[in-house]
Amino acid sequence: xxxxxxxxxxxxxxxxxxxxxxxxxxxxxxxxxxxxxxxxxxxxxxxxxxxxxxxxxxxxxxxxxxxxxxxxxxxxxxxxxxxxxxxxxxxxxxxxxxxxxxxxxxxxxxxxxxxxxxxxxxxxxxxxxxxxxxxxxxxxxxxxxxxxxxxxxxxxxxxxxxxxxxxxxxxxxxxxxxxxxxxxxxxxxxxxxxxxxxxxxxxxxxxxxxxxxxxxxxxxxxxxxxxxxxxxxxxxxxxxxxxxxxxxxxxxxxxxxxxxxxxxxxxxxxxxxxxxxxxxxxxxxxxxxxxxxxxxxxxxxxxxxxxxxxxxxxxxxxxxxxxxxxxxxxxxxxxxxxxxxxxxxxxxxxxxxxxxxxxxxxxxxxxxxxxxxxxxxxx
Numbered sequence: 001x002x003x004x005x006x007x008x009x010x011x012x013x014x015x016x017x018x019x020x021x022x023x024x025x026x027x028x029x030x031x032x033x034x035x036x037x038x039x040x041x042x043x044x045x046x047x048x049x050x051x052x053x054x055x056x057x058x059x060x061x062x063x064x065x066x067x068x069x070x071x072x073x074x075x076x077x078x079x080x081x082x083x084x085x086x087x088x089x090x091x092x093x094x095x096x097x098x099x100x101x102x103x104x105x106x107x108x109x110x111x112x113x114x115x116x117x118x119x120x121x122x123x124x125x126x127x128x129x130x131x132x133x134x135x136x137x138x139x140x141x142x143x144x145x146x147x148x149x150x151x152x153x154x155x156x157x158x159x160x161x162x163x164x165x166x167x168x169x170x171x172x173x174x175x176x177x178x179x180x181x182x183x184x185x186x187x188x189x190x191x192x193x194x195x196x197x198x199x200x201x202x203x204x205x206x207x208x209x210x211x212x213x214x215x216x217x218x219x220x221x222x223x224x225x226x227x228x229x230x231x232x233x234x235x236x237x238x239x240x241x242x243x244x245x246x247x248x249x250x251x252x253x254x255x256x257x258x259x260x261x262x263x264x265x266x267x268x269x270x271x272x273x274x275x276x277x278x279x280x281x282x283x284x285x286x287x288x289x290x291x292x293x294x295x296x297x298x299x300x301x302x303x304x305x306x307x308x309x310x311x312x313x314x315x316x317x318x319x320x321x322x323x324x325x326x327x328x329x330x331x332x333x334x335x336x337x338x339x340x341x342x343x344x345x346x347x348x349x350x351x352x353x354x355x356x357x358x359x360x361x362x363x364x365x366x367x368x369x370x371x372x373x374x375x376x377x378x379x
Contacts, residue, residue, distance in 0.1 A: 031375060
């Protein structure tokens, strides 16, 4: 047998084994009643949930790693920025120190031209008018020159001192005037405060007097209102007394029946003045009532006769119904007997049929092996 044939057999065996495994998995799914009725792959769902949780954890760890890297990068950037700042600071300090050490103004070549102290350091052009350096061509002595500069400066200093003294005196005077004005302002403010307090006191007194006047006015108004109410109650009470007297002395409470007669006819009365019926009218009413009683007794006698007739008719109907019910019951008994006989015939026929099936038809009874062959495949 060649090597190629061996590989083909192995592939075929692997395919058969794979089909068997798939068939077993399919049978486990199909024969599982819960999975078949629900129609949901619980294991797959659980696996998906676990995979999702694993992805979320990995994503969370990845984000945390990125956050840590960002923090580390921020710290490194801050450190580099701080080093750059320190380097620039050191360079600036070195530059300042170099300029202070090597680039002073007096070290420049043109310092002699720009030196502000060159005049003070140098020798004056002349010391006095009889300076031997001042020859005919020295051009150092001219008409109108200030040769008494020292005396003039001394005089100027004295004048300045005198002017400063005057300014100090004027300043002290101004301060005194300002202090006096402040004292006057304080006194004026105190006076205004006292005047304001006096005005407030007067205003409070006026307010109190106004309140007292309003209270007196309110009391007067209340007394007037109370008096008006008393007078109104007195008038109302008088009116009530007059009304009671009119009722007592009027036609309303009198026993005169003529006051109830109407002008529209003798058969009509005034309802608000009617005092009741007269004796003749009462006798007529009593007579009418007796007649109505006799008529009612007659009607009741007729009603009793009619009820007795209806009772007799109901008794006859009940007797007839009892006879019909007895006939119906006898009919039901006969019908039940015929049904029992028919059911017995059917039971005997069914029993003979069962016996025929058990003895003639169902002779080959199925065994347990017959039932085990079902549900063995998923197809």
